[in-house]
Amino acid sequence: MWRSYIRLLFKTRLPWFWLGLLTALNIADITLGLLLPAYTAQVASGVITSTVITGVVVVIVVRVLFSGIIRYIGKITSYKIDIRYRKLIWNRLMRSPIKLYDTVKPNEMVSRTVNDTSQISAVISGLLPALVGMVYGTVYIAKVLYDYDWRLSAGLVLYSPVYVIAIIFYGKWNYRTHKYTQNRLAGLTQFLSELLVSIPLIKSFANEKKETNRGKDNIQLYYKANMKRSLTTWVNTPLTSLLNLFMELFVIIFGIYLVTQGTITLQIWIAFFMYVGMYFGMLETFGVMYTQIKQSQGATSRIAHLVENDLEQYHREQEVHNNQLDLEFDHLTFAYGDKLVLDDVSFKIPYGQVTAIVGPSGGGKSTILSLLQQLYHPNDGQILFGDTPVEKFHLDSWRGLFSYVAQDSPLFAGSIRENIVYGLEREVTESELVQAAENANILGFINEQPEKFDAPVGEGGSSLSGGQRQRVAIARAFLRNSDFLLLDEAMASLDVQSEKAVQAAMNVLMEGRTAVVVAHDLSIIRNADQIILLNEGKVETTGSHEEVLKESELYRQFVEFLNNTTEG
Ligand SMILES: Nc1ncnc2c1ncn2[C@@H]1O[C@H](COP(=O)(O)OP(=O)(O)O)[C@@H](O)[C@H]1O
Ligand SMILES: [Mg+2]
Known part of the structure; x- marks a missing residue:
């Protein structure tokens, strides 16, 4: 699934400036966020100096402002990616041999140019900043915790796989149901668009009843797929809550153990608690991204196929000089x-x-x-x-x-x-x-x-x-x-x-x-x-x-x- 993405990345010039800006903003935002636990830990343990208070207030205000800017730059970046891929595809559609159109129907071409591209640009614009941010954040947190006490950072690393595995399993399931509903939807759309063009034919064969029933079946299938899909939404919330609950239990039990052992102070434990929360927040973002990438997999491979297809070769050796030939x-x-x-x-x-x-x-x-x-x-x-x-x-x-x-x-x-x-x-x-x-x-x-x-x-x-x-x-x-x-x-x-x-x-x-x-x-x-x-x-x-x-x-x-x- 990654291969199509990597292939696509090299097919057009990406807006690297904007991607870079977005990544930088994201890192700045994460850095600010990471300052917070240290401050809060101090406040919680009774150190209430004016520097600490100002620090907390400044961080919170700046982060609020940042969140809007980041979203705005994110949109701009994804539109810039969109336009590049759409132009690329359109250009290629015009220059592709007719052979291509024997296998891919016009309806599908439309959805490739319009829908598939926006799925891909959403992923590309989100992926790089999020990945870089995550690596940065993880290293930062692991480092801070390590400085407090190496066991904290080791505990975190040991617990992470549970979380990641749960997220990946859920992501796969979510993707499967998503694909299933998408296919049913495509089936329904195709059925409707084919049938509606043939209304005169249907009427002249007095086939309205039969087609009405076929249409109902298609609608019913889509409904069933949606019902199945809603189950994944239902599981989502309890799953996340459960994982968080486990995480908190882990932090509390492990933390209390360390505190009673006297290896860490209460202040460090509070910071630890908050850092772990942020760390899992990042893992969660990764989970969302994973699902998103999975879901756009179809779109990616379709577009990759389209932009790698052979084009007609316009430029060749000779002009036609003499027309009067057999x-x-x-x-x-x-x-x-x-x-x-x-x-x-x-x-x-x-x-x-x-x-x-x-x-x-x-x-x-x-x-x-x-x-x-x-x-x-x-x-x-x-x-x-x-x-x-x-x-x-x-x-x-x-x-x-x-x-x-x-x-x-x-x-x-x-x-x-x-x-x-x-x-x-x-x-x-x-x-x-x-x-x-x-x-x-x-x-x-x-x-x-x-x-x-x-x-x-x-x-x-x-x-x-x-x-x-x-x-x-x-x-x-x-x-x-x-x-x-x-x-x-x-x-x-x-x-x-x-x-x-x-x-x-x-x-x-x-x-x-x-x-x-x-x-x-x-x-x-x-x-x-x-x-x-x-x-x-x-x-x-x-x-x-x-x-x-x-x-x-x-x-x-x-x-x-x-x-x-x-x-x-
Ligand atoms: N785009 C196409 N894809 C697949 N088969 C085709 C296509 N166009 C024509 N054919 C098939 O090729 C054969 C020859 O078609 P065609 O050249 O249109 O015949 P004619 O003009 O002599 O009636 C037919 O059997 C037809 O079904
Ligand atoms: Mg003919």
């Missing part, structure tokens, strides 16, 4: 985790031509477009641009070559305008914008909106239909005007009329560019310069429509099926 998949094998998707495939995507990728769903067509943009990397083999492996090009300049219309065309929450110009570095004129929208056959719809181009699209584009979202994405591709066009079933959710209109504009757009289109549309496929037929992770055939038609039974079935559906 792309080539060279014995490329790719798997998502264990799931093999492309198995030793080789084909060319000639410059300036239209290549259509066809094949059954789940065959890896979209994956090819992802690999082209280096969103994922092949397990084996490579993609060549001319003669150069694409991994040699600076990533920004490489991805800048492509206009990509994704299969499900997700949009950003924002206006239509923002979505169309997204990612463009240059200024876009109004007439360019109108032209792009017109080409994508979305201008009519935009003009019907009261806010025109500034109409909001809702979260993820939810206030637009699938076809409208797709046309916004197509308008973006028109505006981007890249050398390479990647269209992933870009026309799939268009109605027949818009499809015709968009298709015409698209043909103009594709003219003289390299286009890779995944399509189930005969008119596109037939006009493509080259067809790549993908089946079960292998390239079955490549060639023109006629060639593939002649060679592949699968393709003939496919074409026949398309013919039937279009006619029917």
